[in-house]
Amino acid sequence: MLLKSADDKTKRVRLLEDLQKSNQLDTRQRDWLKNELDRLRKGMAGEKAAAHYLDNYLADGKYSALLHDLRFEVDGEVAQIDHLWITRGAGMVLFETKNFSGNLRINEHGEFSVNYGSREYGIPSPLEQSRRHANVMQKLLDKLEITSRIGKRMDFRHVVLVDPKATITRPAAKAFDTSMVIKADLFADWHKRYVDEDVGVLDVVKTLGNLRSP
Numbered sequence: 001m002l003l004k005s006a007d008d009k010t011k012r013v014r015l016l017e018d019l020q021k022s023n024q025l026d027t028r029q030r031d032w033l034k035n036e037l038d039r040l041r042k043g044m045a046g047e048k049a050a051a052h053y054l055d056n057y058l059a060d061g062k063y064s065a066l067l068h069d070l071r072f073e074v075d076g077e078v079a080q081i082d083h084l085w086i087t088r089g090a091g092m093v094l095f096e097t098k099n100f101s102g103n104l105r106i107n108e109h110g111e112f113s114v115n116y117g118s119r120e121y122g123i124p125s126p127l128e129q130s131r132r133h134a135n136v137m138q139k140l141l142d143k144l145e146i147t148s149r150i151g152k153r154m155d156f157r158h159v160v161l162v163d164p165k166a167t168i169t170r171p172a173a174k175a176f177d178t179s180m181v182i183k184a185d186l187f188a189d190w191h192k193r194y195v196d197e198d199v200g201v202l203d204v205v206k207t208l209g210n211l212r213s214p
Contacts (some may be wrong), residue, residue, distance in 0.1 A: 126181075
């Protein structure tokens with residue numbers, strides 16, 4: 001089920017638009033405002049598109065919960081999670097949205113960069129970013145004494161959702177696994193594989209549970 005929709009950021013957009021009209025800004029401040037407004041608009045568009053695909057497959061889930069746009073702080077550390085899916089077995093999937101329209105390149109060391117024409121820009125690893133958010137979330141769960149159904153810590157998985165218009169250049173799977181980096185419009189295929197894997201694991205657990213020592 002859908003527990004939380006994305007926060008409304010239109011007020012922030014309007015605020016930045018109004019600030020741009022001020023005649024008291026210098027060139028540096030105007031450039032910062034323009035870049036911040038562009039970044040905010042692109043981020044909103046990417047998160048909205050990703051939420052659309054996620055909602056289609058997860059919002060009506062009977063035994064899972066979907067939340068968009070979470071931000072919380074624990075002991076001075078901040079987590080900003082674009083989308084969170086809590087599954088029936090108390091596993092959590094964190095989705096990091098990246099609204100790149102160029103070529104996303106991942107090398108064999110797990111380093112990310114984006115190419116626009118002849119220019120390439122290195123970017124922080126969204127997978128590592130998601131893992132840092134999970135660490136903060138785990139601290140929150142520990143404080144609240146929340147565990148999985150079997151009394152253990154939560155199992156986190158991390159997925160990067162990329163704009164469908166982007167291209168992705170990947171290393172060999174043996175060098176670095178990029179199976180959790182997908183285009184947002186291919187979420188249905190990922191979801192089927194994820195569910196199939198979980199069903200397979202549950203079958204093994206059930207089988208082991210039925211075994212009895214002689």
